[in-house]
Amino acid sequence: MLLDELVKTTDAVASTRSRLAKVDALADLLRRLEPADIAAVVGLLIARPRQGRVGIGWRGMTAAMGEPAAEPSLTVADLDAALERLLVTAGAGSTAERAATLRLLTAAATEREQAFIAGVLLGELRTGALEDVLTDAVARAADRPVDAVRRAAMLSGDLGRTALLAITGTAAELDAVGLVVGRPVQPMLAATAASASAALEVTGEASVEYKLDGARIQVHRVGDEVRIYTRTLAEVTHRLPEVVEVVRGLPVRDVILDGETLALDEDGGPRPFQETMSRFGADAARATVLHPWFFDVLHIDGRDLLDEPLATRIGVLERIAPGHRIPGEITADAAVAERVSRDALAAGHEGVVVKAVGSAYAAGRRGSNWIKVKPVLTYDLVVLACEWGSGRRTGFLSNLHLGALDPAGEFGEPGGYVMVGKTFKGITDVLLRWQTERFQELEVRRTAGTVWVEPVTVVEIAIDGVQQSSRYPGGIALRFARVKRYRDDKTAAEADTIQTLRALLRP
Known part of the structure; x- marks a missing residue:
């Protein structure tokens, strides 16, 4: 299949709010695929190519971008093969070879295909094809019950392989997919x-449990063999020897555990999230020690627990790993739940997760049985630039570049603004139309994708916190930023400062 057909479908999906229309468009695409392309296309649609991240940053992507091709010729297989080459190319001379692979790829791509490829490689692809929607589309394309497809995807941990099986295999083969210790589940x-x-x-x-600011891990043990997977099901066993040691010491033979790992300071408080994540970015062991905390158990010694109530699973967890269970209390009392929430925040954690004690483990689903609660921080920042949108936002200025005031010039000119992040989230259609008109009036320069503006517009941004980052000159980046409202009542000189935001970093 030509990549152009995939890009056109993603544009159509992104341009509608109708779930039914999204499912219809995706199902039509899936029906037209050759079996060899199914897994690759599913990965691209949910912005998780089957190769994972291949180590291309925005500088490398920008350097590779040249004149686009006039007509579409790239196939899905061409893109998949290029991603494979980028993944495996390493060693002496690999930088030049990777750059050459990327230049050849983008030179063969049309302008829309270039934007799509950049979104895939930078992890910024916004297709509107949420995994749950795509699961429904797979079921429709394969003419299989959606519950059967969903459970197979959950237990295999791979929607691409599930789609291939659902579309090309039999109903019995789909139903035969089961929980396997050693194979991660969603x-x-x-x-x-x-x-x-x-x-x-x-x-x-419910069980009201601390929400840790750590990295989600899923741990599988078969005898003495332990494997550890991330939230995205990437294996990181060799990077977490201390977690392996803990799990090997549990009084079990076979087990699947769900939990978090994080770095602690000398007082037992959580270290910054970036310190935890640094251990996931290198093969060599670091000085930072990570501690595992578990909140669920899915299998133990030949017994699947997925469909058992949470109360039963907690009982098993307390029996096998009492020293590594995430703190929490089971209660039906709102006052107790609020106290646990305050305790979690006081201990430096993000908040709590409230979990119905009778609920099964519905992997891959975001339902009402687990509910997270954490405080929202808001800051007034200044718009420095805005990027043109794609999909249903094509023709509108969408993604905001956000800056914090630097009154002393610690990171630049005194009284200037330091970029701390981007966001397109929380922007309504009304705001989208307004900012498209307004920012072109304030334009000072532009490129093909971005309009830079006079730094005079203040926007209130909600964030979950900040993290250390070398991407921006202030050394921090916003976490989960989204627009609350524009502040016409404030001047840019009244914006929050980079020092205020940096103070959110844990010492």
Whole structure:
């Protein structure tokens, strides 16, 4: 299949809010695929190519971009093969070879295909094809029950392979997919609520547990062999020897555990998230020691626990790993839930997750059985530039470049602004139209994709915190930034400072 057909479908999916229309468009695409392309296309649609991240940053991507091709000729297989070459190319001379691979790829791509490829490689692809929507599309394309497809994807941990099996295999083969110790499954996800008591109203009696600012891990043990996977199901066993040691010491033969790992300071408090994540970015062991904390168990010694109630799974977890269970309490009392939430925040954690005690482990689903609660921080920042949107936002200025005031000139000119992140989230259609008109009035220069503006517009941004980052001159980046509103009542000189944001970093 030509890559152009995939790009056109992603544009169509991104341009509609109708779930039914998204499913229809995706199912039509899947039906037209050759079997060899199915897994690759599914990975691209959910912005997780089967190769994972291949180590291309925005500088490398920008350097590789030349004149686009006039007509589409690239196939899905061409892109998949190029990603494979980028993944495996290493050693002496690999930098030049990778750059050459990327230049050849982008030179053969049309302008729309170049934008798509950049989104894939930079992890910034916004197709509108959420995994849950695509799962429904796979079921429709294969004419299989959606519950059967969803469970197979959950237990295999791979929607691409599940799509291939559903479309080309038999119903019996799809139903035969089961839980296998050593093969990661999709993690269960949580909805959100404003408070612990509000979450408890939805769940009823629940386990109210600390929400750690760590890295999600899924740990599989078969005898003495231990394997550790990330939230995206990438294996990181060799990077976490201390976690392997802990799990080998548990009184079990076979087990699957779900939890978090994070670095702790000398007082037992959480270290910054970036210190934890640094251990996932290199093969060599670091000085930072990571501690595992588990909140669920999916299998133990030949017994699957996925469909058992949470209360039962917690009982098993307390029996086999009492010293490594995430802190929490089971309660139906709103006052108790709020106290646990305050305790978690006081201990330096993100908040709590409220989990219905009777719930099964619904991997890959974001339902009402798990609800996360964490405080929202808001800051007034200045718009420095805005990028043109894609999909349903084509023709509109969408992705904001955000800056914090630097009154003393610690990171640049005194009174200037230091970029701290980008966001396109939270922008309504009304705001989208307004900012497209307004920022072109404030334009000082532009490139093909970005309009730089006078730094005079203040926008209130909600964030979950900040993290250390070398990408921006202030040394930090916003976490999960989204637009709350524009502040016409404030001048840019009243914006929050880079020093205020840097103070959010844990010492």
